[in-house]
Amino acid sequence: MHKPLFDHIQKFISLEPSDIDKLESCLEISKVKKKEHILEEGQICNTMYFVVKGCMRQFIINSKGAEQTLQFAIENWWITDYLSYHNHVPSSFYLQAVENSEVIAIDKTVLESLLIEIPNLERYFRIVTQKTFGAMQMRIKFLFTMSAEERYHHFNDNFPEFVQRVPQYMIASYLDFSAEFMSKIRAGKV
Amino acid sequence: MHKPLFDHIQKFISLEPSDIDKLESCLEISKVKKKEHILEEGQICNTMYFVVKGCMRQFIINSKGAEQTLQFAIENWWITDYLSYHNHVPSSFYLQAVENSEVIAIDKTVLESLLIEIPNLERYFRIVTQKTFGAMQMRIKFLFTMSAEERYHHFNDNFPEFVQRVPQYMIASYLDFSAEFMSKIRAGKV
DNA sequence: TCAAAAACTTGAACTACTTCAAGAAATTCA
DNA sequence: TGAATTTCTTGAAGTAGTTCAAGTTTTTGA
Numbered sequence: 001m002h003k004p005l006f007d008h009i010q011k012f013i014s015l016e017p018s019d020i021d022k023l024e025s026c027l028e029i030s031k032v033k034k035k036e037h038i039l040e041e042g043q044i045c046n047t048m049y050f051v052v053k054g055c056m057r058q059f060i061i062n063s064k065g066a067e068q069t070l071q072f073a074i075e076n077w078w079i080t081d082y083l084s085y086h087n088h089v090p091s092s093f094y095l096q097a098v099e100n101s102e103v104i105a106i107d108k109t110v111l112e113s114l115l116i117e118i119p120n121l122e123r124y125f126r127i128v129t130q131k132t133f134g135a136m137q138m139r140i141k142f143l144f145t146m147s148a149e150e151r152y153h154h155f156n157d158n159f160p161e162f163v164q165r166v167p168q169y170m171i172a173s174y175l176d177f178s179a180e181f182m183s184k185i186r187a188g189k190v
Numbered sequence: 191m192h193k194p195l196f197d198h199i200q201k202f203i204s205l206e207p208s209d210i211d212k213l214e215s216c217l218e219i220s221k222v223k224k225k226e227h228i229l230e231e232g233q234i235c236n237t238m239y240f241v242v243k244g245c246m247r248q249f250i251i252n253s254k255g256a257e258q259t260l261q262f263a264i265e266n267w268w269i270t271d272y273l274s275y276h277n278h279v280p281s282s283f284y285l286q287a288v289e290n291s292e293v294i295a296i297d298k299t300v301l302e303s304l305l306i307e308i309p310n311l312e313r314y315f316r317i318v319t320q321k322t323f324g325a326m327q328m329r330i331k332f333l334f335t336m337s338a339e340e341r342y343h344h345f346n347d348n349f350p351e352f353v354q355r356v357p358q359y360m361i362a363s364y365l366d367f368s369a370e371f372m373s374k375i376r377a378g379k380v
Numbered sequence: 381t382c383a384a385a386a387a388c389t390t391g392a393a394c395t396a397c398t399t400c401a402a403g404a405a406a407t408t409c410a
Numbered sequence: 411t412g413a414a415t416t417t418c419t420t421g422a423a424g425t426a427g428t429t430c431a432a433g434t435t436t437t438t439g440a
Binding site: 167168169179180182183184186187189 | 390
């Protein structure tokens with residue numbers, strides 16, 4: 001079902017029924033099994049993904065061979081590799097399902113011509129991207145100013161359900177500390 | 191002069207002469223003296239700034255009273271606090287001139303109505319924001335996977351002129367290590 | 381339902397960085 | 411020009427985190 005996407009869009013702009021039809025015909029919903037990749041390092045990313053259900057993450061494999069989560073996307077978030085998408089260069093990232101998920105995929109070529117046809121949709125993406133960018137600016141602030149323990153508590157206070165929902169080692173790497181250290185923070189052993 | 195902005199815009203989209211006039215009438219260029227603030231913590235940010243000449247930075251004052259640079263913007267970059275701008279909440283950041291600079295300021299109310307009038311301009315901002323977001327994703331990757339020394343060399347290799355141009359302690363905090371440690375890296379004493 | 385896999389915990393040893401304090405060098409501007 | 415300010419450097423001591431290795435608990439799926 002595409003409804004969650006249309007609901008999300010209509011929070012920011014309103015679409016003509018004809019535009020809704022046009023957009024609808026371009027969307028492809030797909031189920032992604034837990035741990036399945038929708039993008040791998042080295043591939044060119046030609047798709048934007050909207051999470052209808054479940055949870056996706058962007059991660060890399062670092063020089064020690066360990067996975068490092070850089071970004072999560074839950075229901076109603078967009079996720080893609082914007083650099084690869086816009087510059088048509090190989091991606092540095094993996095995009096993977098953390099849970100069994102459903103995503104709406106929009107192909108770049110299709111989307112770009114759709115955006116020219118529907119200026120209001122262009123507006124939607126501009127606003128959503130700028131808001132996400134704002135959230136990213138705050139994230140950098142937190143990473144720069146808080147200790148590991150403060151970052152954990154802050155995240156836990158703000159997204160308690162989410163912390164329950166995904167493996168702790170992913171949260172640890174998203175907050176930029178080791179899984180072992182997170183375990184100690186939780187046990188009050190720091 | 192507004193030319194640098196129009197040149198930048200026309201790299202991504204093309205504007206009708208009438209649109210150029212319309213936009214032109216909304217722009218306000220202003221000189222910002224080195225160290226002068228164009229936004230302070232606690233204020234609501236209602237403006238987007240385009241750097242025509244010079245260099246601006248976004249920084250915070252951390253719990254120890256030290257300045258921490260989170261972002262730079264040189265010629266042809268936009269800078270603002272997107273969270274404060276979109277959610278109309280007090281900013282967590284300062285925006286300050288690193289050098290004597292010239293910026294084009296566009297007021298939010300003016301810009302938002304302009305964007306509705308000129309869909310192509312909406313497109314420009316969508317593309318520019320997404321590209322900047324892509325750069326930010328890479329930045330997070332570098333912060334997460336490289337050591338302080340690697341981050342310094344990587345930055346220095348990619349932006350050698352820029353490293354000459356701004357005080358080293360600002361670069362150090364932008365790369366998330368202390369000015370003293372940067373000094374030691376440069377001296378080969380690590 | 382139960383064996384295998386994935387996720388979490390613990391302590392001990394280590395290290396990449398920070399902090400502090402003081403001096404030297406470079407830049408600014410009256 | 412030269413005094414004041416800003417920026418950079420250096421070494422010594424400290425610490426917030428990592429790494430490793432091994433064991434325990436929880437979850438998964440045939």
